Amino acid sequence: MADYGHDPTETVVPYAVFKSAGFSISFATETGKTPECDKKMLTGWTQKLLGANQRTLSLYNSLSSSAEFTQPLAWTSPDFSLDAYQLVFLPGGHEKGVRQVIDSISVHQQLAAYFPQTRKSCGGGKAVAAICHGVLGLSEAKGLDGRSVLYDVRTTALPGAMEQGIFWITRGVLGDYYKTYGAGSESVEAAVRKRLRDPKKQYKNSLSASPFIVTDETYNYVSGRFPPDAQLLAERAIELVKGNLKQGRMRAPISNLPF
Template identity: 40%
Template sequence: MTRVAICLPDYGFDPTEAAIPFEYLTNKGWDIEIITQDGKEPQCDQRMISGMLSTVMGAKPPAKAAYQLLSSSTSFKNPKAWTTVGFSLLDYDVLILPGGHDKGVKQIIENESLRLHLAEFFPLTKDVPDDLNRKKKVCGAICHGVMVLAWAKDPAGKSLLYDRKTTTLPEHLEKMAYVMTAPVLGDYYRTYPGKYTAGLVQETPEQYVAGPFNLTASYAPECAHVVCDERYISARWPGDAHKWSETIFNEAVKAGLA
């Protein structure tokens, strides 16, 4: 059975970006485990599922239903801890890194112990010529989840994404959300004030694949944008979550992991 790790902060992850792949891959019969820093049951950004903001910019009804499935699961209520002695991401076939805007996501973006695990796992999403015995892994990251990889380093001190094509939350969407909500929510939509996610994940401009410029129609399936670089699959925001989940599944099948 294909084993999947979804790494989450204790609080603040986006419910759509975590729950849609959980639901999709659970329905495929995959074994999914939630991983947090210390094994604490996580909690999504509550603004995305209740209150005024949720009705405009929060999770859509299918995502809320998927989050109910996720949050009631045994793995969610009893997560594993990436700080446990002997824990290894190499025990999993697929790694999923959701994002989120709440500043609680900094726990996972800046976590040194998680970065060590990522430095072992992520290189296996890329083949090496003539190494036929090399393990194959799949990694999916979306929105601020891309920053988790971008800020982690390989043994040479380079970003794990330094030679990989990627997308993430576009600057125009982040700016729009910030401008619309700043009078009420302040810098909520600026996880790192003064900086935009797209600029924080790039080593070179050539790496970044922004995707189509769309606003009002961007939840439509035909507007979804996903970038594959071998077995690394990135996406921008919750509107891409369904296509992103499907692509993660397809890449794992192609790699013989499912």
């Protein structure tokens, strides 16, 4: 996670689902600083009109006092590695602070090393789940061939129409708050599409308010668009991990899950 700015729903709802499934969870920030989610989604009129619901607020209060959250790992530590984990989850959020993760060379290197292990034919038994801007960060990770790890993968992300729509609706009072890289920057959807081999076939979209996720056929990878998808996304990620265990692809029990 970034030190500040992730969407609270896309963070705490999966956390609660993973905890209920018995997963042991680790958070990671750049230097081990306790992260904070986007306050506009947690307090004030922005929360009431655009942000987290009461369930998320309650879950966030519990999360904020948990040992996992208050004592995160540091992804820049020489000893940090994703290899020990069965599932990597990347939450989203549009606040500009999340660029700390999206633009991090260290995170890109970690993800580039980890993602190939999610290929089902390799039998590595790893899995990745990402939502909203988390997909954008994942798409920035490149292999030795210079291509995104998502080059041959089916995925979704925050739809451009949704991103642009909420930006124009709120720009009079919130400015470019809903544009992570500033007014006039390309949408998350456009940026992710550019990194796919055949975006017309690989990028899956839905403008429905109902939960919508995309599960790839070749990799143990599942993606979502925005907060309403968070619950279903987490449940599907659990299915991927348990499916790997059932098929005997992993010799170790479910142990850790880094955010």
